[in-house]
Amino acid sequence: MAKYYQPEIETASQEQIRAWQNERLVEQVKHVWNDVPYYRKKMEEKGVTPDDIKSVDDLYKLPFLTKDDLREAYPYGLMGKPASECVRIQSTSGTTGKRVVAFYTQHDVDLWEDCCARAIVAVGGTKDDVCHVAYGYGLFTGGAGLHGGSHKVGCLTLPMSSGNTDRQLQFMTDLGSTIICCTPSYAAYLAESIYEKGIRDQIKLKAGIFGAEAWSEEMRRDIEEKLGIRAYDIYGLTEISGPGVSFECEAQMGMHINEDHFIAEIIDPDTGEVLPEGEKGELVFTCITKEAFPLIRYRTRDICVLSRKPCPCGRTHVKMSKPMGRSDDMLIIRGVNVFPSQIETVLIEQGYPANYQIIVDRVNNSDTFEVMVEMSPENFSDSLKKITEMEKSLVGALKAMLGIAAKVKLVAPKTIARSEGKAVRVIDKRKI
Amino acid sequence: MNIYQISVFLENRAGQLSEITKLLADNGINLRAISIAETSDYGVLRMIADDAERASSILLEQGNIISMTPVSVVAVPDRPAGLSEVLSIIAEAGIDIEYMYSLFTHADDKAYMVFRVDGEEKLSSAIKAHDMEMATKEEIGLK
Incomplete structure (x- = not known):
């Protein structure tokens, strides 16, 4: 059984990896300078030209990109190739207010799928496997990425997409799925359903690739035990490509970043200064092989640690x-990115005070999402029917804005907890 | 002569109702009728106070969310079929009742019911046309 998908790359020496990175970074900076006016302007503002970038050691000289840049440049401002050269777009999950659209050439899709194929082989996947992809298909990168990777490995690919658990379980038992790709919370839900139906002995799964949301070691053990599989983490973000930017191997001790495609840095989120290896800080990626959406020094806002052991x-x-946390206020709930400011926008539109509180918890391995909203005089009436109609309209507007359902709890005015005069907007009770 | 009901938003937590009744009691407000409608998460307390204006300003001062609604109070004959007759009159007049509840006040031959309808004038005319009575503020102890 092959242990690696691209052994010469995945086990290359540190020197070789560095050499690839140096060469590709220099080329990429020229490409961006010539073809992405938005980034060229940023470089000019910082007084940097492609001549200043001779190796990875010069990376720190380049300006950062953030989600704000992506919004400002939406939709075409950060493209590195004309649309006629692109074959695909993907977009971030469900956030209408802050949607990010990423473009791919065929070459970009190929390299992305290679990354996902590496992840599948790393969990023991071969052409004899039946790979059950239960990530959402569509704009979300989860389905498309693992689907492509599974093809490259030569697995029999089941493009299940998310939802419809009964159908998932039927295909899983009838077609003998051996690898499952989905969010960890959905894996936990499937495990629960399999247990309830008493069909564990008909399940042939051996491994799972679970990403797009935070999960704990405890949850890993729980899923592994219930499904009788080994559960692996995978990391990625649409801006950089999608799942497969990094992936876990059999050691289950951290995720290997595909350094032949992405240069990772850890910075101090407050000063932007690069931190030495082993220190905790914000993860920043530079894409060195991407053509259509070549982001340089993109700040992920994920806080983590790198290790070359x-x-x-x-x-x-x-x-x-x-990732151990975020350097912004974004929450990931059921795999969907949620910004508190989006909730605030909806509340104001619907005539509720902007004094709200989000309570996120994890119950039976699934995220619960409640928004406490203070009743307002204009939305109150003697009629319960009118109040519940207003409440339903608020729930609908939140769903439309966020892409996931929230439970709304109407509370009396000024009851939402404040600490030292500053409102506490988010209470995240999840133990991850 | 409008009779106003005060509605107060209630969170579902222990002691909320008692806080409100105590607040009114401490200010010498006498409640003539009270009713609660609730969901699993919150409730609406509806009441008729002897001095609606003062009661409402006290509640507002304490940061409550309230709403004032004109309601109809009918003097229902206190005998078998009394309420049934009143309801028939309302139904025949084509008036929808959103909700109703009774007053604590009771006379020898009358009970009093609060009706929340769309069209108080119409209700009042229909009741009077059938030789029945609408309550006066005085007889139910309102200021």
């Missing part, structure tokens, strides 16, 4: 820890 799996690429 040798890995028992034989892969040499740097490993990142699971």
Whole structure:
């Protein structure tokens, strides 16, 4: 059984990886300078030209890109190739207010799928496997990425997409799925359903690739035990490509970043200064092989640690820890990015005070999402029917804005907890 | 002569109702009728106070969310079929009742019911046309 999808790359020496990175970074900066006026302007403002970038050591000289840049440049401002050269777009999950659209040439899709194929082989996937992809298909990168990777490995690919658990379980038992790709919370839900139906002995799964949301070691053990599989983490973001930016190997101790495509840095989120290896800070990526959406020094806002300690799996690429938090206020709830400011916008539109509180918890391995909203005089009446209609309209508007359903709890005015005069907007009770 | 009901938003938590009744009691407000409609998460307390204007300003001062609604109070004959007759009159007049509840006040031959309808004038005319009575503020102890 092949242990690596691209052994010469995945086990290359540190020197070789560095050499690839140096060469590709220099080329990429020229490409961006010539073809992405938005970024060229940023470079000019910082007084940097492609001549200043001779190796990865010069990376720190380049300006950062943030989600705000992506919004400002929406939709075409950060494209590195004309649309006629692109074959695909993907978009971030469900956030109408802050949608990010990423473009791909055929070459970009190929390299992205290679990354996902590496992840599948790393969990033991071969052409004899039946790969059950239960990530959402569509704009979301989860389905498309693992689907493509599964094809490259030669697995029999089941493009299940998300939802319809009964159908998922039927295909899983009838077609003998051996690898499952989905969010960890959906894996936990499937495990629960399999247990309830008493069909564990008909399940042939051996491994799972679970990403797009934070999960704990405890949850990993729980899923592994209930499904009788090994559960692996995968990391990615639409801006950089999608799942497969990094992936876990058999060691289950951090995710290898595909360094031949992405240069990772850890910075101090407050000063932007690059931190030495092993220190905790914000993860920043530079895409060195992407053509259509070549982001340089993109700030992920994920807080983590990098490690170059040798890995028992034989892969040499740097490993990142699971993200330990965010350097902004974004929440990931059921795999969907949620910004408190989006909730505020909806509340104001619907005539409620902007004094709200979000309570997120994890019950039976699934995220619960409640928004406490203070009743307002204009939305109150003697009629319960009118109040519940207003409440339903608020729930609908939140769903339309966020892409996921929230439970709304109407409370009396001024009851939402404040600490030292400053409102506490988010209470995240999830133990991850 | 409008009779106003005060509605107060109630969170579902222990002691909320008692806080409101105590607040009114401490200010010498006498409640003539009270009713609660609730969902699993919150409720609407509806009441008729002897001095609606003062009661409402006290509630507002304490940061409550309230709403004032004109309601109809009918003097229902206190005998078998009394309420049934009143309801028939309302139904025949084509008036929808959103909700109703009774007053604590009771006379020898009359009970009093609060009706929330769309069209108080119409209700009042229909009741009077059938030789029945609408309550006066005085007889139910309102200021």
